[in-house]
Amino acid sequence: MGIEGSTIVITGASSGIGRATAELLAAHGAFVVLGARREDALHAVVAGIVAAGGRAACKATDVRRRDEVEALVAFAVAEGGRLDAIINNAGIGPISRFDALQVDDWDAMIDVNLRGTLYGIAAALPVFARQARGHVVNVVSTAGLQNVPTMGVYAATKNAVRTATEILRQEAGPHLRVTEVSPGMTATRFVDTISDASAKAMIEDQLGDIAMPPDAIARGILYALMQPPEVDVGSIVIRPTAQG
Template sequence: MTENINGKVVVITGASSGLGAETARHLSTLGAKLVLGARRLDRLQALASELGLDAKAIFQTDVTDRNQVKALVDRAVELHGRIDVILNNAGLMPGSMLDKLKVDEWDRMIDVNIKGVLYGIAAALPYMQAQKSGQIINVSSVAGHKVGPGGAVYAGTKWAVRAISEGLRQEVKPWNIRTTIVSPGAVATELIRTITDQDVATGMAKTYEKAIPASSFARVVAFAMSQPDDVDINEVLFRPTSQAY
């Protein structure tokens, strides 16, 4: 059912690597009009070159800065006259035991994983309300469903994403806006490289030994996007078949 993707204007945050970059590649093959944001401009430029995107289709974006996120979405509307989908994908996962008191990492996760999603919603929602259509896709995690040692703050941010998304789902019905939460398990990305607590990093490395490729996430996003306008895929939770928790 990929015919509902062709021509859609899609904004992706955290698009320079991992889930964001792979989703951009997949949606590009399905005919989406992409506008990509991330902090690492050099990687964005390389991805734009790979996908044959205009230089204006990328925008250096730190999702902790509300103005930068708004400028990213504004760029999509300037280029294409509308925004059909925003994928709030940017995220960090520096898990640690709470008694390590990695407060700076807690603050950064809250800023990126929660505020970044809220800023994406704030930037896209007025346009979608005016259009009376659109789809907001927010990235949670298996950690947004269950909590383990070393993952308290990260899980807290991902539970928050699910709560925000559910509230959003209920509020946007008058404008025919769809909302989707994607909650992946162990998917091969750079996330585990952000873990500085060595005990947690060791345990997470074992979990990710059988991680599935980022293309699995891209297919889930495409599935949610490709549904007819009267079908709203509200949440997809998926893991590697070998992942027990």
């Protein structure tokens, strides 16, 4: 049991849930390898972890690029000697009503939330097969568990990942663990990705006083990773107590 000495890739680790997860897993002895687009922000997270006595490295990665996600995983294996888990966390939520026709935002959510996660799975699976051991953790959302206006495409991408996660779990065999984590409202930069003014105002209003700190999600991810190899935590839903 435990994650001490393990090598864990985290996408979207430059802020929010990914950053909090990197910091928590490193504090528990994992070597964390961080990917996101903003290199300066990644280096700042790595510096904070190293200053606290942890082990971390980073590589600028756009999850819309399959070659970059493969390079991130290869970098982790080269630096850590193995790959114990990949946390496909990178995601965006430029939500809007369908009649706003923000089709570019729909495409962006499909590319980052769905394709980016699939690229993470594709990059990690051959490594996990070679090792006969591994863990895929996909960060989805309570959107899709509860369907609400403005979240149509966002929830669709998250539910597509939810479906893929469950089928991967069924295909995975005895050596690969597969976990989906569904955060509710969490205080991160997430709202900044919303371009539609009315949807943004609505979410800011809903987040209001009830949003959880991102380490609430990090603790859920840690729980799944800390289980013994024969125990596979399939799904975790974490909401603020006040979320309806």
